[in-house]
Amino acid sequence: MRPIDLRSDTVTQPSPEMRAAMASAEVGDDVLERDPTLVRLEERVANLLGMEAALWVPSGCMGNLIALMLHLKRGDRFLAPAQAHVLGSELGTGAWLAGGMPEALAWEGGPGRPTPAQVTKAAGAPGPYYTLRTALLCLENTHNFAGGTVTPLAEHRALVAAAKVAKLAVHLDGARLWHAAAALDLPPSALAEGVDTVQVCLSKGLGAPMGSLLCGSNPAMAEARRLRKMLGGGVRQGGVMGAAGLVALDYLPGLAEDHAKARRLAEGLRDLGLAAPMPETNILLVPVAAVSSALTAMEAAGVRALPVGAAIRFIAHRDVAMADIEEALRRLEPLAPMLRGA
Ligand SMILES: Cc1ncc(COP(=O)(O)O)c(C=O)c1O
Numbered sequence: 495m496r497p498i499d500l501r502s503d504t505v506t507q508p509s510p511e512m513r514a515a516m517a518s519a520e521v522g523d524d525v526l527e528r529d530p531t532l533v534r535l536e537e538r539v540a541n542l543l544g545m546e547a548a549l550w551v552p553s554g555c556m557g558n559l560i561a562l563m564l565h566l567k568r569g570d571r572f573l574a575p576a577q578a579h580v581l582g583s584e585l586g587t588g589a590w591l592a593g594g595m596p597e598a599l600a601w602e603g604g605p606g607r608p609t610p611a612q613v614t615k616a617a618g619a620p621g622p623y624y625t626l627r628t629a630l631l632c633l634e635n636t637h638n639f640a641g642g643t644v645t646p647l648a649e650h651r652a653l654v655a656a657a658k659v660a661k662l663a664v665h666l667d668g669a670r671l672w673h674a675a676a677a678l679d680l681p682p683s684a685l686a687e688g689v690d691t692v693q694v695c696l697s698k699g700l701g702a703p704m705g706s707l708l709c710g711s712n713p714a715m716a717e718a719r720r721l722r723k724m725l726g727g728g729v730r731q732g733g734v735m736g737a738a739g740l741v742a743l744d745y746l747p748g749l750a751e752d753h754a755k756a757r758r759l760a761e762g763l764r765d766l767g768l769a770a771p772m773p774e775t776n777i778l779l780v781p782v783a784a785v786s787s788a789l790t791a792m793e794a795a796g797v798r799a800l801p802v803g804a805a806i807r808f809i810a811h812r813d814v815a816m817a818d819i820e821e822a823l824r825r826l827e828p829l830a831p832m833l834r835g836a
Pocket of ligand 1: 552553554555556558579580634636637638667669670695697706
């Protein structure tokens with residue numbers, strides 16, 4: 495039985511056209527000078543996000559880490575929504591390598607997001623010389639572990655405004671900013687408005703085997719290039735990956751279909767009596783009775799997913815068709831009583 499893999503949108507495979515583009519990519523040495531295909535990709539993404547410049551990095555984690563290293567001095571506090579990827583899923587590099595003191599903000603503004611008042615309060619007023627300094631607000635749109643939730647434009651603007659009044663820099667972890675933009679039917683640049691840096695991924699639901707872009711001002715990206723090299727992320731003929739990234743961007747209009755697949759999955763699971771929320775994008779978190787045994791039974795039934803706390807996370811993506819979602823629901827039906835804990 496062919497497993498239906500809903501563990502992550504990172505399981506998407508490069509398409510034949512992507513592989514062909516990679517094979518014929520025009521390349522140069524991106525450490526010595528610049529790789530022409532990476533330059534094309536960087537310019538295209540900077541334009542899409544309305545930022546001055548962009549820098550290709552191998553992974554989203556490296557993009558976020560470089561941003562934190564740019565914005566923080568050792569011992570500076572940085573704020574991020576609870577369960578943000580930069581807080582819990584990047585091996586503590588925000589503290590370990592960027593020297594930051596992380597502070598999680600509860601989701602008082604909605605799933606995955608704080609309110610502007612929380613930002614103001616957490617930033618605090620400048621105190622005596624010996625007090626901790628808060629330097630950065632990290633946002634995450636969509637918020638992965640909240641279930642792919644979207645921060646709407648007005649809230650994004652209000653959060654950025656509160657950070658600016660408190661003299662904080664703003665970094666946006668936009669690993670799935672594309673998904674937020676598709677859900678709101680807005681250009682991605684609208685959701686990056688006002689931020690100092692933003693990181694976007696090409697390896698989440700778009701088929702690229704690797705690659706993220708960190709965007710910001712020209713001077714910030716010149717410094718980011720030094721940090722990328724320091725972290726071992728300076729690549730030579732990176733255009734092979736850049737070409738994959740350019741094709742990945744052509745797949746952005748398909749994201750709305752992935753969101754529809756996630757909604758169909760939620761509807762079907764509700765019909766089976768599960769408490770599935772209606773997803774805002776491609777991520778669906780479904781609370782189940784016993785996560786670990788549920789996942790084992792699902793694996794045996796040919797449906798793959800991952801645990802997130804007391805829930806199972808399903809992610810729809812371009813390598814599962816709507817027919818696969820229907821098939822997954824058929825495979826899950828006999829397990830429904832067990833998943834419900836009945
Ligand atoms: C919100 C978010 N940020 C950053 C990352 C890190 O991306 P990468 O796996 O490319 O390092 C992920 C990965 O899933 C993510 O979901």
